[in-house]
Amino acid sequence: xSAYHPLSEQEAIELASEITEVFGPEARLTSxxxxxxxxxxxxxxxxxxxxxxxxxxxxxxxAKVVGESWPLTLDRAxxxxxxxxxxxxxxxGLAPKVYDFKSELALTIMEDLSDHVIMRKGLMEGGRxxxxxxxxxxxxxxxxxxxxxxxxxxxxxxxxAGAFINPELCKITEDLIFDDxxxxxxxxxxxxxxxxxxxxxxxDAELHLEVALLREKFLTQGQALLHGDLHTGSxxxxxxxxxxxxxxxxxxxPMGFDIGALFANLLMNYCGQAYWIKEDDxxxxxxxxxxxxxxxxxxxxxxxFRTHWDSSCVDRMAASTPGYQDHYMRRLLQDxxxxxxxxxxxxxxxxxxxxDINSISDSAIREQAQRQALAIGTALIKxxxxxxxxxxxxxxxxxxSAG
Amino acid sequence: xSAYHPLSEQEAIELASEITEVFGPEARLTSxxxxxxxxxxxxxxxxxxxxxxxxxxxxxxxAKVVGESWPLTLDRAxxxxxxxxxxxxxxxGLAPKVYDFKSELALTIMEDLSDHVIMRKGLMEGGRxxxxxxxxxxxxxxxxxxxxxxxxxxxxxxxxAGAFINPELCKITEDLIFDDxxxxxxxxxxxxxxxxxxxxxxxDAELHLEVALLREKFLTQGQALLHGDLHTGSxxxxxxxxxxxxxxxxxxxPMGFDIGALFANLLMNYCGQAYWIKEDDxxxxxxxxxxxxxxxxxxxxxxxFRTHWDSSCVDRMAASTPGYQDHYMRRLLQDxxxxxxxxxxxxxxxxxxxxDINSISDSAIREQAQRQALAIGTALIKxxxxxxxxxxxxxxxxxxSAG
Numbered sequence: 081x082s083a084y085h086p087l088s089e090q091e092a093i094e095l096a097s098e099i100t101e102v103f104g105p106e107a108r109l110t111s112x113x114x115x116x117x118x119x120x121x122x123x124x125x126x127x128x129x130x131x132x133x134x135x136x137x138x139x140x141x142x143a144k145v146v147g148e149s150w151p152l153t154l155d156r157a158x159x160x161x162x163x164x165x166x167x168x169x170x171x172x173g174l175a176p177k178v179y180d181f182k183s184e185l186a187l188t189i190m191e192d193l194s195d196h197v198i199m200r201k202g203l204m205e206g207g208r209x210x211x212x213x214x215x216x217x218x219x220x221x222x223x224x225x226x227x228x229x230x231x232x233x234x235x236x237x238x239x240x241a242g243a244f245i246n247p248e249l250c251k252i253t254e255d256l257i258f259d260d261x262x263x264x265x266x267x268x269x270x271x272x273x274x275x276x277x278x279x280x281x282x283x284d285a286e287l288h289l290e291v292a293l294l295r296e297k298f299l300t301q302g303q304a305l306l307h308g309d310l311h312t313g314s315x316x317x318x319x320x321x322x323x324x325x326x327x328x329x330x331x332x333x334p335m336g337f338d339i340g341a342l343f344a345n346l347l348m349n350y351c352g353q354a355y356w357i358k359e360d361d362x363x364x365x366x367x368x369x370x371x372x373x374x375x376x377x378x379x380x381x382x383x384x385f386r387t388h389w390d391s392s393c394v395d396r397m398a399a400s401t402p403g404y405q406d407h408y409m410r411r412l413l414q415d416x417x418x419x420x421x422x423x424x425x426x427x428x429x430x431x432x433x434x435x436d437i438n439s440i441s442d443s444a445i446r447e448q449a450q451r452q453a454l455a456i457g458t459a460l461i462k463x464x465x466x467x468x469x470x471x472x473x474x475x476x477x478x479x480x481s482a483g
Numbered sequence: 484x485s486a487y488h489p490l491s492e493q494e495a496i497e498l499a500s501e502i503t504e505v506f507g508p509e510a511r512l513t514s515x516x517x518x519x520x521x522x523x524x525x526x527x528x529x530x531x532x533x534x535x536x537x538x539x540x541x542x543x544x545x546a547k548v549v550g551e552s553w554p555l556t557l558d559r560a561x562x563x564x565x566x567x568x569x570x571x572x573x574x575x576g577l578a579p580k581v582y583d584f585k586s587e588l589a590l591t592i593m594e595d596l597s598d599h600v601i602m603r604k605g606l607m608e609g610g611r612x613x614x615x616x617x618x619x620x621x622x623x624x625x626x627x628x629x630x631x632x633x634x635x636x637x638x639x640x641x642x643x644a645g646a647f648i649n650p651e652l653c654k655i656t657e658d659l660i661f662d663d664x665x666x667x668x669x670x671x672x673x674x675x676x677x678x679x680x681x682x683x684x685x686x687d688a689e690l691h692l693e694v695a696l697l698r699e700k701f702l703t704q705g706q707a708l709l710h711g712d713l714h715t716g717s718x719x720x721x722x723x724x725x726x727x728x729x730x731x732x733x734x735x736x737p738m739g740f741d742i743g744a745l746f747a748n749l750l751m752n753y754c755g756q757a758y759w760i761k762e763d764d765x766x767x768x769x770x771x772x773x774x775x776x777x778x779x780x781x782x783x784x785x786x787x788f789r790t791h792w793d794s795s796c797v798d799r800m801a802a803s804t805p806g807y808q809d810h811y812m813r814r815l816l817q818d819x820x821x822x823x824x825x826x827x828x829x830x831x832x833x834x835x836x837x838x839d840i841n842s843i844s845d846s847a848i849r850e851q852a853q854r855q856a857l858a859i860g861t862a863l864i865k866x867x868x869x870x871x872x873x874x875x876x877x878x879x880x881x882x883x884s885a886g
Contacts, residue, residue, distance in 0.1 A: 235650035247638035401691040
């Protein structure tokens, strides 16, 4: 079973039986393939004897999106499993544990999280996750600080950055997030009703300059090992637990890209929640919860990152230069706000949308949510280089009505 | 002869005889070892029959500096030969041609440039190089633009950046240029006479913030494949020809670091030339020549870089966004000025000095030159983020007296 081929369920069970950390000799394993078949096979392997289970995720050598299929490197499985191991080590309990990785099969064998729900779905159902901001701020503060020149040996960091060079998946981001939405592209996908708003994106030179600068940083600034796709569909939650999954876009990039992804996805749920919840009070209260969560994520992240800096900085100049930490944190906030805006815009007019807004069945209400997301997104992009407080981003969201 | 060992002259001759591109079957080769033995062996191999010659440069597995020896990776020979080939291809005639590279011996076999002189020595003797600004601006414009996300395929650029990860040699720069001069360090080396100026460097918080920001860019900003050590000791010249050598510090970093190295070394000769040339008029005229050269290097570089951008940019956002090119060029100028300042400061108080100033025999005059270089260097560092014109840097140099 050494050469790459998509696994059968029987083969998956045979490989799973080798994971003695989970399954004993008396295990009676069953398999269920639960992937969507577009990018990966995902086997849920369960021991009927002990009730214990694992996930086996195998990369497929192609991606299927909107009916089309294009080749995609299997190396993303190595990047994903290596990133998961680093994240698990730096943020214990906040990523699934990897039991094994079989390079030749592009197969990661890891902790089963099926007692969790995908956070996007949880939020769409009005779920509250009181520990989420605490957990995710630890995840980003730890994974970003301790993979950067601030928190790890600067020579080892260079070698680690080399191991996470990820051209194919970075190109997806570079095209779909930082280019297509601002031009006429076959990759774009939006409803005719918002053609005027899509055209405005293409004609806004001020916006283009900001996006070009954010794109440049994404291309050149190897600040830390990013998750690279940290939206609410990459986060499993329960009210007590948070697990970040799917870091196949991991590479060395600007820290704000991960933080901005969190902001953007909370804000897109915010735009959608105006309509999912019918009762005015409940809707208003849930939207406040989402904005508070965004604020808490930033404030907790900033506090934890500064604590790491004060206690664990390996860079003498960074540790001892008055004003440098403040300067750095402000730039992180600015980048986070800018990337949040880019990620909102692309989810409305670009190739890949979010269910928080797209699954609103009433077309007029859906259109309102889309316009609100674009209004918030473009305002955040234009704010980014002058931002000085997370409250400015909160105020933009709170003050931007649909329409 | 496959395992690594320092070559004997006889072995060098045997390997040289295989370079049929230069030496025919009737060649009568002789060897002369002309390296200083601190970092590399350098064999000058000459055919007494044809008069043709080559250089064979073999990396040694250690560096000797100020009597001490420490291990240094042989991989720098691969980086140097690969960088030379890329530079030769992008800037034909402005780097030595590489005939062969023998990985197992860390040996580069290349064009002999012994009809040229090292530019530092040429400048110290009052030499003029009327084509230098034209040549070197082509070298930096071509090598920087066409290895960046602006001028080459952005996915291939990532892989190329991975091949030039250069932790050991980058660490030398990170420590000696961006850290030691601003603290008490055993690596520092300056004369007791300027203790007050050295102390002022250690106590200047405004300066430290700027250096920390420039250091951060050196650590994180993979803009283009740099030469990495582009001082006047890495440039061979004649009045008609310019050849850039020794790119063993090559890595993906901020473009301004290469440009700043040129500025710094012209300016350090400027500080030294006040005293080398005894006649006031001649001295003043030569100093004007040095400042004009710096100005010409920038203006020609900028014009050529913009021409490449307008004709050959591969990045749609960069090519089509109004104002972005101007924004980018201004940041390049700012970085260049900042890095120039850092490189001047380290050459006065840090480990490695320049002969332009250090070989002034009169201690009072030498001290004046050192103080002037520190004054210019710190002023450039403090200017960097607000600079808008090369004339500001020229004015700083012209207006900064020794003392």
